[in-house]
Amino acid sequence: MRNDTRTKQILDVMYVLTWIAFVGLMIETGAILVSYVVSCINPEAAKNLYKNLNLEELREFSIWQYTYVVSFILAVSAMKAYVLYLLITALSKVNLVNPFKIEVVHILERISYILLGIWIVALLNNENVGRLLKTAGINSEKLAADEFIFIAGLVFIISQVFKRGVEIQSENDLTV
Template identity: 40%
Template sequence: MKTEKLLKIMYVFAWLAFIGLCIQTGAILISYFVSYSNPEASKDVFGGLNLYEYYNYSFYQYSLIIIYKVILFASEAYIAFILIKLLKDLDINNPFNKKVSSLMQKTSFSIFFLWIIAIIHNTHIQFIGKKQGFEMELFSSDFVFLAAVIFIFTKIVQRGIELQTENDLTI
């Protein structure tokens, strides 16, 4: 009973995260299009993110940074959406099934993709920052560990499915 309540609470939080990340992604895109005609808008793209120096240095570089940010936040929103589907479809009485395994594997691969984009973003930012003397907050790149943990859990669930199938065939 406690587990079901906890899963319902997590389901609500997953929806809140998904909605928040979608809003953040949309706000960055809107700010980018506004900054196209009004460079002052690049001073506060979203949540205090100031890309004005990058805008003045090169609109192309500024656009790349925006693309990275959009991909990063959209990827996080996608991961939250997968989590929503996982929590919605999770049957606590029969947790080992192919749908759960598939969603866990998608989550793992999506987090790994997020890590790759974060590394590319951070490398790009550091390269330009050192070259031009700009400072900007880097995107956390701790995702590879999380992706590995989820991938391992996916393999455990897949093994549970195999054992459950063998057990069903035996009976």
């Protein structure tokens, strides 16, 4: 019984921390979007886009390339926030009496697909940044990509374990 209450406490703490991280990422995504709009109106604002990100040289080179790079950064931030939203949903559906639910499996699979999407977007951004460096000599923001493919695979494996848990749980419910 003591382990159940400890597990419940850990899940409750994780739920609160996930909400905090989600709100933080939503604020970050909004800040990137607002600073981009401001920089389109006032090109000087591209010097300090968000978190001291200086894309002024890229903005002066091409507004389209600037928009392209900021779109990648914005997409990754929004996708991370969506992953946290899905995690909040999954944590709210976890029941320690019957922990394996098909809804949680679907959410975990969706999380793994979104993480795979983040990896792809980050790779596309990094390829674009590399091409900009070669062709125009402009260095821009590279996004971390490697960990997302690993985490996507890990979450997908966990979702498959949960799927098997759902099957075993439903078999046990039928035999009782």
